[in-house]
Amino acid sequence: MKNIIKCVLTSILMLPAISFSANWSPVENEVSINGQIYAIKKLRSVDACKNYADKHDKAIAFTVNAKAGKCITFKNIRGSVTAKDGYTSQRKIID
Numbered sequence: 001m002k003n004i005i006k007c008v009l010t011s012i013l014m015l016p017a018i019s020f021s022a023n024w025s026p027v028e029n030e031v032s033i034n035g036q037i038y039a040i041k042k043l044r045s046v047d048a049c050k051n052y053a054d055k056h057d058k059a060i061a062f063t064v065n066a067k068a069g070k071c072i073t074f075k076n077i078r079g080s081v082t083a084k085d086g087y088t089s090q091r092k093i094i095d
Contacts (some may be wrong), residue, residue, distance in 0.1 A: 023093040035074040043071035061091040
């Protein structure tokens with residue numbers, strides 16, 4: 001019984017440390033998003049860039065340029081997207 005109580009208390013205390021990731025639109029291949037840049041990081045993979053954007057509330061979208069090894073996150077999106085080879089983009093779904 002003591003072990004069950006310890007497990008329950010431990011899981012309750014750990015719950016705030018668990019972060020919940022945002023909902024994302026489908027990945028857009030060969031597309032670059034235009035907008036106000038939040039940050040540029042040296043990340044080549046979509047998953048790494050998405051994880052970075054998840055950690056920052058102000059980042060609402062990202063574009064990965066795999067050739068240059070850049071992850072560009074955006075505060076806002078301006079206008080339309082641009083078709084570009086080697087780019088992959090994704091946007092947060094904001095309710």
